[in-house]
Amino acid sequence: xxIESLIENVANALTAGVTIGCIYGLMCxxxxxxxxxxxxxxxxxxxxxxLGMFASLYLVTGGGVLAFLGPYVGPFVGAILAGPIIxxxxxxxxxxxxxxxxxxxxxxxxxxxxxxxxxxxxxxSLILQNGGMIVFGSTPFTVRTPLSxxxxxxxxxxxxxxxxxxxxxxxxxxxxxxxxxxLYMTMEFTRIxxxxxxxxxxxxxxxxxxxxxxxxxxxxxxxxxxxxxxxGGLMATYLSFGPFVGxxxxxxxxxxxxxxxxxxxMGAFWGGLTVGFVQxxxxxxxxxxLQNAAIFIVFLLIVLxxxxxxxxxxxxxx
Amino acid sequence: xxxxxxxxxSYGGLRALTDVSLTVAEGQFVTVVxxxxxxxxxxxxxxSGVVKPASGSITFFGKDLLSLSASQRAHLGxxxxxxxxxxxxxxxxxxxxxxxxxxxxxxxxxxxxLDRIHTLFPILHERAGQMAGTLSGGEQQMVAIxxxxxxxxxxxxxxxxxxxxxxxxxxxxxxxxxxxxxxxGVTILLVEQRVAEALELSDHGxxxxxxxxVLDGNYETLLADDRVRKSYLGLT
Numbered sequence: 016x017x018i019e020s021l022i023e024n025v026a027n028a029l030t031a032g033v034t035i036g037c038i039y040g041l042m043c044x045x046x047x048x049x050x051x052x053x054x055x056x057x058x059x060x061x062x063x064x065x066l067g068m069f070a071s072l073y074l075v076t077g078g079g080v081l082a083f084l085g086p087y088v089g090p091f092v093g094a095i096l097a098g099p100i101i102x103x104x105x106x107x108x109x110x111x112x113x114x115x116x117x118x119x120x121x122x123x124x125x126x127x128x129x130x131x132x133x134x135x136x137x138x139x140s141l142i143l144q145n146g147g148m149i150v151f152g153s154t155p156f157t158v159r160t161p162l163s164x165x166x167x168x169x170x171x172x173x174x175x176x177x178x179x180x181x182x183x184x185x186x187x188x189x190x191x192x193x194x195x196x197x198l199y200m201t202m203e204f205t206r207i208x209x210x211x212x213x214x215x216x217x218x219x220x221x222x223x224x225x226x227x228x229x230x231x232x233x234x235x236x237x238x239x240x241x242x243x244x245x246x247g248g249l250m251a252t253y254l255s256f257g258p259f260v261g262x263x264x265x266x267x268x269x270x271x272x273x274x275x276x277x278x279x280x281m282g283a284f285w286g287g288l289t290v291g292f293v294q295x296x297x298x299x300x301x302x303x304x305l306q307n308a309a310i311f312i313v314f315l316l317i318v319l320x321x322x323x324x325x326x327x328x329x330x331x332x333x
Numbered sequence: 334x335x336x337x338x339x340x341x342x343s344y345g346g347l348r349a350l351t352d353v354s355l356t357v358a359e360g361q362f363v364t365v366v367x368x369x370x371x372x373x374x375x376x377x378x379x380x381s382g383v384v385k386p387a388s389g390s391i392t393f394f395g396k397d398l399l400s401l402s403a404s405q406r407a408h409l410g411x412x413x414x415x416x417x418x419x420x421x422x423x424x425x426x427x428x429x430x431x432x433x434x435x436x437x438x439x440x441x442x443x444x445x446x447l448d449r450i451h452t453l454f455p456i457l458h459e460r461a462g463q464m465a466g467t468l469s470g471g472e473q474q475m476v477a478i479x480x481x482x483x484x485x486x487x488x489x490x491x492x493x494x495x496x497x498x499x500x501x502x503x504x505x506x507x508x509x510x511x512x513x514x515x516x517x518g519v520t521i522l523l524v525e526q527r528v529a530e531a532l533e534l535s536d537h538g539x540x541x542x543x544x545x546x547v548l549d550g551n552y553e554t555l556l557a558d559d560r561v562r563k564s565y566l567g568l569t
Contacts, residue, residue, distance in 0.1 A: 206431075206435075209424065209428050209431060209432060210432065210435065212421070212423065212424055212428075213421050213424060213428075213432045215423075216421040216422060216423050216424060217419055217420075217421055217422070219383060219415070219419065220415060220419040220420070220421065221421075221432070222381070222382075222383060222403045222404050222407075223381055223383075223403075223407060223412075223413040223415060223419075224407055224432050224433055224435045224436075224480070224484070225404050225405070225406075225407030225408045225435050225436045225484070226404055226432070226435055227402070227404040228404065
């Protein structure tokens with residue numbers, strides 16, 4: 016391999032890593048939000064991603080609600096609108112299932128409800144996968160946009176080396192960053208965001224302040240699902256998916272959240288970005304089947320060296 | 334304003350409170366004293382609604398508290414400064430105070446109460462941007478009390494504010510509590526193990542032992558009682 020094509024490959028892996036990584040980052044925030052605020056381990060998050068993809072698909076092509084927006088804008092508006100739709104789905108799942116095994120109901124019990132949560136979320140995951148199979152079928156889908164097969168070519172100034180930026184991924188990346196920033200601002204500066212963090216930090220004390228912790232937990236669960244669903248809608252513009260797509264990504268989501276530091280919501284974004292980066296770079300030297308292995312090697316290394324995660328920090332006085 | 338009658342609470346068959354009655358009138362300073370495990374914290378948690386009673390009634394300004402959820406009770410103007418401070422460790426000092434002002438009354442009075450909190454505890458102004466978990470125990474207690482004041486309370490419930498603090502810091506805290514009572518006219522219900530100081534501050538005291546109210550009265554009455562003198566004040 017000559018130096019010119021090496022530079023080209025590295026530069027392409029770099030840009031692909033950043034664009035895909037940002038979308039993964041958004042996906043991880045959804046899971047991180049649920050875990051960070053409610054301490055619920057949600058195994059169904061991969062299926063929430065899948066639901067986001069199908070919600071976007073039906074908005075854009077199936078139901079054709081967004082057909083008037085055309086193939087350029089439609090898929091991205093569909094992805095964003097998948098957010099509020101899956102927010103409602105998430106809030107309902109919380110109301111009828113999750114709230115029975117979490118929050119104030121199980122606070123102070125021996126396992127804090129974790130055993131129940133494991134079984135319930137695993138069950139939801141299986142039901143959604145197989146229910147998806149019945150409803151959607153097994154043929155792979157994609158939210159078609161001409162943008163996913165066109166790219167911007169940027170010359171690097173070294174011989175013929177140039178970077179190809181896939182337009183669909185580029186726009187998806189931008190939407191992901193804006194969504195993540197909006198969430199960050201909400202969590203940091205609004206009354207709702209602060210109350211969510213207070214409810215996460217100390218639910219009992221939050222109750223003393225007059226914060227309805229169960230209501231905020233429901234909102235957190237819905238938001239976590241909605242955010243992951245937006246990421247799903249964005250991913251649907253450049254990859255094909257079916258009812259079982261969630262399984263591949265739930266692993267990525269968990270690595271991202273643990274990498275970023277469990278409990279740190281924005282850390283989950285950086286964790287997801289790292290995973291995307293590693294995945295794209297490993298493609299340079301490893302066959303595609305080993306990409307997930309590369310993710311886990313980096314994962315193990317980071318957990319070995321920084322068990323609190325990349326961005327996890329302690330607020331306790333030493 | 335606060336009327337508790339014949340309150341009984343059990344934890345899984347274990348009686349924590351038996352037939353407890355207590356009255357706090359508006360503007361009063363009432364103290365509940367008693368040894369460890371007497372049920373003082375349980376009493377507070379039952380008032381706030383985190384613990385559900387087996388029987389009895391609690392009314393606040395004539396309103397039945399037991400029919401309201403825990404989070405709704407704070408909106409009536411009941412501020413609970415819990416045992417062990419329980420500040421929001423990952424939130425900044427300012428955000429802790431803002432969360433204290435979560436009820437509507439607290440938001441309406443925010444500018445004024447924040448000013449007042451900073452006058453009482455200037456350190457909270459200095460540390461406004463610092464995470465509450467990184468503060469010392471005394472400073473965290475100040476955050477907890479400030480957070481309680483931020484909701485513009487009609488009743489301020491303090492659960493052992495002196496717990497785990499150096500004597501000098503405790504003196505400051507007691508002084509501020511007295512200021513809050515005298516200058517701001519806030520009604521106070523205090524639970525304390527530092528019996529002598531606590532009773533001295535209060536208009537009325539209750540003695541709680543193993544879940545039973547064994548005695549109540551004003552400072553002089555309690556001081557005249559042999560049991561109180563021996564067990565709590567170390568006098569003979």
